[in-house]
Amino acid sequence: xxxxxxxxxxxxxxxxxxxxxxxxxxxxxxxxxxxxxxxxxxxxxxxxxxxxxxxxxxxxxxxxxxxxxxxxxxxxxxxxxxxxxxxxxxxxxxxxxxxxxxxxxxxxxxxxxxxxxxxxxxxxxxxxxxxxxxxxxxxxxxxxxxxxxxxxxxxxxxxxxxxxxxxxxxxxxxxxxxxxxxxxxxxxxxxxxxxxxxxxxxxxxxxxxxxxx
Ligand code: ADP
Numbered sequence: 001x002x003x004x005x006x007x008x009x010x011x012x013x014x015x016x017x018x019x020x021x022x023x024x025x026x027x028x029x030x031x032x033x034x035x036x037x038x039x040x041x042x043x044x045x046x047x048x049x050x051x052x053x054x055x056x057x058x059x060x061x062x063x064x065x066x067x068x069x070x071x072x073x074x075x076x077x078x079x080x081x082x083x084x085x086x087x088x089x090x091x092x093x094x095x096x097x098x099x100x101x102x103x104x105x106x107x108x109x110x111x112x113x114x115x116x117x118x119x120x121x122x123x124x125x126x127x128x129x130x131x132x133x134x135x136x137x138x139x140x141x142x143x144x145x146x147x148x149x150x151x152x153x154x155x156x157x158x159x160x161x162x163x164x165x166x167x168x169x170x171x172x173x174x175x176x177x178x179x180x181x182x183x184x185x186x187x188x189x190x191x192x193x194x195x196x197x198x199x200x201x202x203x204x205x206x207x208x209x210x211x212x213x
Protein backbone atom coordinates (compact mmCIF):
# COMPACT_ATOMS: atom_id res chain seq x y z
CA UNK A 1 0.00 0.00 0.00
CA UNK A 2 1.25 3.46 -0.81
CA UNK A 3 0.17 6.28 1.42
CA UNK A 4 1.15 9.86 1.87
CA UNK A 5 1.20 10.88 5.46
CA UNK A 6 2.62 13.58 7.59
CA UNK A 7 5.61 12.20 9.46
CA UNK A 8 6.24 12.95 13.13
CA UNK A 9 9.60 14.07 14.43
CA UNK A 10 10.79 10.59 15.35
CA UNK A 11 9.77 9.19 11.98
CA UNK A 12 11.72 11.98 10.28
CA UNK A 13 14.74 11.07 12.43
CA UNK A 14 14.44 7.41 11.48
CA UNK A 15 14.23 8.32 7.79
CA UNK A 16 17.36 10.44 8.14
CA UNK A 17 19.27 7.62 9.84
CA UNK A 18 18.24 5.08 7.24
CA UNK A 19 19.09 7.49 4.42
CA UNK A 20 22.59 7.93 5.81
CA UNK A 21 23.33 4.47 7.15
CA UNK A 22 20.99 2.07 5.40
CA UNK A 23 20.71 -0.80 5.04
CA UNK A 24 20.49 -0.82 8.81
CA UNK A 25 18.75 -3.11 11.26
CA UNK A 26 15.96 -2.02 13.60
CA UNK A 27 18.31 -2.65 16.52
CA UNK A 28 20.90 -0.26 15.16
CA UNK A 29 18.35 2.44 14.43
CA UNK A 30 17.09 2.06 18.00
CA UNK A 31 20.65 2.34 19.36
CA UNK A 32 21.24 5.56 17.49
CA UNK A 33 18.10 7.06 18.95
CA UNK A 34 18.68 5.68 22.44
CA UNK A 35 15.34 3.92 22.27
CA UNK A 36 14.30 0.30 22.43
CA UNK A 37 13.49 -1.70 19.33
CA UNK A 38 9.96 -2.17 20.68
CA UNK A 39 9.39 1.58 20.95
CA UNK A 40 10.40 2.02 17.33
CA UNK A 41 8.30 -0.80 15.95
CA UNK A 42 5.15 1.24 15.19
CA UNK A 43 7.16 4.00 13.50
CA UNK A 44 9.06 1.52 11.36
CA UNK A 45 5.81 -0.17 10.43
CA UNK A 46 4.29 3.15 9.36
CA UNK A 47 7.35 4.17 7.33
CA UNK A 48 7.39 0.79 5.60
CA UNK A 49 3.67 0.76 4.90
CA UNK A 50 3.85 4.29 3.57
CA UNK A 51 6.54 3.23 1.11
CA UNK A 52 9.35 5.40 2.49
CA UNK A 53 11.33 2.42 3.75
CA UNK A 54 11.70 -1.14 2.63
CA UNK A 55 12.84 -4.00 4.84
CA UNK A 56 14.80 -7.07 3.79
CA UNK A 57 15.25 -10.02 6.13
CA UNK A 58 18.76 -10.17 7.58
CA UNK A 59 19.74 -6.99 5.75
CA UNK A 60 17.64 -4.38 7.45
CA UNK A 61 15.84 -1.23 6.47
CA UNK A 62 16.76 0.81 3.47
CA UNK A 63 15.46 4.02 2.00
CA UNK A 64 13.30 3.64 -1.11
CA UNK A 65 14.21 7.11 -2.32
CA UNK A 66 10.58 8.04 -2.61
CA UNK A 67 9.33 11.32 -1.27
CA UNK A 68 5.73 12.05 -0.37
CA UNK A 69 5.32 13.92 -3.65
CA UNK A 70 6.43 11.14 -5.94
CA UNK A 71 4.50 8.55 -3.95
CA UNK A 72 1.43 10.67 -4.64
CA UNK A 73 2.33 10.84 -8.32
CA UNK A 74 2.78 7.08 -8.48
CA UNK A 75 -0.65 6.59 -7.01
CA UNK A 76 -2.19 9.11 -9.36
CA UNK A 77 -0.65 7.50 -12.44
CA UNK A 78 -2.47 4.22 -11.79
CA UNK A 79 -6.00 5.57 -11.36
CA UNK A 80 -8.50 4.47 -13.96
CA UNK A 81 -11.60 6.15 -15.33
CA UNK A 82 -13.93 3.36 -14.20
CA UNK A 83 -13.35 4.10 -10.52
CA UNK A 84 -14.16 7.82 -10.76
CA UNK A 85 -16.62 8.31 -13.61
CA UNK A 86 -20.06 9.85 -13.08
CA UNK A 87 -23.40 8.92 -14.57
CA UNK A 88 -23.77 10.42 -18.05
CA UNK A 89 -26.68 12.68 -18.90
CA UNK A 90 -27.85 12.12 -22.46
CA UNK A 91 -30.48 13.68 -24.69
CA UNK A 92 -31.89 12.47 -27.96
CA UNK A 93 -30.65 14.28 -31.07
CA UNK A 94 -34.12 15.48 -32.02
CA UNK A 95 -34.86 17.36 -28.76
CA UNK A 96 -34.89 21.16 -28.93
CA UNK A 97 -32.23 23.51 -27.62
CA UNK A 98 -34.84 24.67 -25.12
CA UNK A 99 -35.29 21.14 -23.76
CA UNK A 100 -31.54 20.60 -23.63
CA UNK A 101 -31.15 23.76 -21.53
CA UNK A 102 -33.87 22.51 -19.16
CA UNK A 103 -32.14 19.12 -18.90
CA UNK A 104 -28.83 20.78 -18.14
CA UNK A 105 -30.39 22.69 -15.23
CA UNK A 106 -32.47 19.79 -13.94
CA UNK A 107 -29.60 17.31 -14.04
CA UNK A 108 -27.10 19.90 -12.83
CA UNK A 109 -24.37 19.07 -15.37
CA UNK A 110 -22.29 21.21 -17.69
CA UNK A 111 -22.09 18.81 -20.61
CA UNK A 112 -24.80 16.75 -22.28
CA UNK A 113 -24.15 13.86 -24.60
CA UNK A 114 -26.43 13.48 -27.57
CA UNK A 115 -27.53 10.06 -28.77
CA UNK A 116 -29.55 8.78 -31.71
CA UNK A 117 -32.52 6.42 -31.59
CA UNK A 118 -30.15 3.45 -31.26
CA UNK A 119 -28.64 5.10 -28.17
CA UNK A 120 -25.37 5.64 -30.02
CA UNK A 121 -23.28 8.73 -29.36
CA UNK A 122 -23.74 11.38 -32.04
CA UNK A 123 -22.92 14.68 -30.33
CA UNK A 124 -21.84 16.79 -27.37
CA UNK A 125 -23.49 19.93 -26.02
CA UNK A 126 -21.60 22.26 -23.72
CA UNK A 127 -22.96 25.25 -21.81
CA UNK A 128 -21.48 27.62 -24.35
CA UNK A 129 -22.96 25.69 -27.28
CA UNK A 130 -26.39 26.32 -25.74
CA UNK A 131 -25.62 29.94 -24.88
CA UNK A 132 -24.45 30.57 -28.43
CA UNK A 133 -27.70 29.21 -29.81
CA UNK A 134 -29.63 31.35 -27.32
CA UNK A 135 -28.26 34.71 -28.39
CA UNK A 136 -29.68 34.32 -31.88
CA UNK A 137 -33.18 35.39 -32.72
CA UNK A 138 -34.46 31.87 -33.28
CA UNK A 139 -37.20 30.26 -31.24
CA UNK A 140 -35.31 27.81 -29.00
CA UNK A 141 -38.13 25.29 -28.91
CA UNK A 142 -37.85 25.04 -32.70
CA UNK A 143 -34.12 24.36 -33.07
CA UNK A 144 -33.09 20.71 -32.70
CA UNK A 145 -29.83 20.16 -30.83
CA UNK A 146 -28.33 18.22 -33.70
CA UNK A 147 -27.78 21.41 -35.68
CA UNK A 148 -25.76 23.12 -32.92
CA UNK A 149 -23.94 20.22 -31.23
CA UNK A 150 -20.34 19.16 -31.78
CA UNK A 151 -20.78 15.97 -33.75
CA UNK A 152 -19.12 12.68 -34.49
CA UNK A 153 -16.43 12.01 -35.61
CA UNK A 154 -15.11 15.10 -33.81
CA UNK A 155 -15.94 13.84 -30.34
CA UNK A 156 -13.15 12.88 -28.00
CA UNK A 157 -14.09 9.81 -25.97
CA UNK A 158 -12.47 7.56 -23.41
CA UNK A 159 -12.86 3.99 -22.23
CA UNK A 160 -13.37 2.85 -18.66
CA UNK A 161 -9.90 1.28 -18.49
CA UNK A 162 -8.18 4.51 -19.56
CA UNK A 163 -5.96 6.29 -17.08
CA UNK A 164 -7.24 9.39 -15.31
CA UNK A 165 -3.96 11.17 -15.96
CA UNK A 166 -4.37 10.64 -19.72
CA UNK A 167 -7.93 11.98 -19.57
CA UNK A 168 -6.67 15.02 -17.64
CA UNK A 169 -4.06 15.69 -20.34
CA UNK A 170 -6.69 15.41 -23.08
CA UNK A 171 -9.07 17.81 -21.29
CA UNK A 172 -6.26 20.37 -21.11
CA UNK A 173 -5.04 19.84 -24.65
CA UNK A 174 -8.52 19.99 -26.23
CA UNK A 175 -9.74 22.71 -23.85
CA UNK A 176 -12.91 20.86 -22.96
CA UNK A 177 -14.62 20.08 -19.65
CA UNK A 178 -15.73 16.49 -20.05
CA UNK A 179 -15.29 13.25 -21.95
CA UNK A 180 -17.94 10.63 -22.48
CA UNK A 181 -16.91 7.19 -21.25
CA UNK A 182 -17.93 4.85 -24.04
CA UNK A 183 -18.22 1.19 -24.89
CA UNK A 184 -17.74 0.14 -28.47
CA UNK A 185 -20.80 -1.57 -29.87
CA UNK A 186 -21.91 -2.47 -33.37
CA UNK A 187 -21.88 0.67 -35.44
CA UNK A 188 -20.68 3.13 -32.82
CA UNK A 189 -20.29 4.06 -29.19
CA UNK A 190 -22.65 3.55 -26.30
CA UNK A 191 -22.25 6.17 -23.55
CA UNK A 192 -21.68 4.49 -20.20
CA UNK A 193 -20.28 7.36 -18.13
CA UNK A 194 -18.79 10.80 -18.04
CA UNK A 195 -15.57 12.10 -16.64
CA UNK A 196 -15.27 15.80 -15.94
CA UNK A 197 -12.93 18.37 -14.47
CA UNK A 198 -15.00 18.07 -11.28
CA UNK A 199 -14.24 14.34 -11.01
CA UNK A 200 -10.56 15.12 -11.39
CA UNK A 201 -10.65 17.93 -8.82
CA UNK A 202 -12.27 15.52 -6.36
CA UNK A 203 -9.47 13.01 -6.97
CA UNK A 204 -6.94 15.67 -6.04
CA UNK A 205 -8.62 16.24 -2.68
CA UNK A 206 -9.10 12.52 -2.03
CA UNK A 207 -5.42 11.85 -2.73
CA UNK A 208 -4.39 14.39 -0.13
CA UNK A 209 -7.01 13.18 2.36
CA UNK A 210 -5.54 9.73 1.75
CA UNK A 211 -8.84 8.30 0.77
CA UNK A 212 -7.48 6.55 -2.33
CA UNK A 213 -5.45 3.35 -2.19
P1 ADP B 1 -17.90 25.35 -22.73
O1 ADP B 1 -18.04 25.52 -24.21
O2 ADP B 1 -19.21 25.53 -22.00
O3 ADP B 1 -16.80 26.16 -22.15
P2 ADP B 1 -16.35 22.94 -23.14
O4 ADP B 1 -15.05 23.66 -22.97
O5 ADP B 1 -16.46 21.57 -22.59
O6 ADP B 1 -17.52 23.80 -22.50
O7 ADP B 1 -16.70 22.86 -24.68
C1 ADP B 1 -16.04 23.60 -25.67
C2 ADP B 1 -16.47 23.11 -27.06
O8 ADP B 1 -15.99 21.76 -27.23
C3 ADP B 1 -17.99 23.01 -27.23
O9 ADP B 1 -18.33 23.42 -28.53
C4 ADP B 1 -18.31 21.53 -27.04
O10 ADP B 1 -19.40 21.10 -27.83
C5 ADP B 1 -17.04 20.86 -27.47
N1 ADP B 1 -16.78 19.64 -26.67
C6 ADP B 1 -17.01 19.45 -25.36
N2 ADP B 1 -16.67 18.20 -24.98
C7 ADP B 1 -16.21 17.59 -26.09
C8 ADP B 1 -15.70 16.28 -26.38
N3 ADP B 1 -15.58 15.34 -25.44
N4 ADP B 1 -15.31 16.00 -27.65
C9 ADP B 1 -15.40 16.96 -28.62
N5 ADP B 1 -15.89 18.18 -28.41
C10 ADP B 1 -16.28 18.52 -27.17
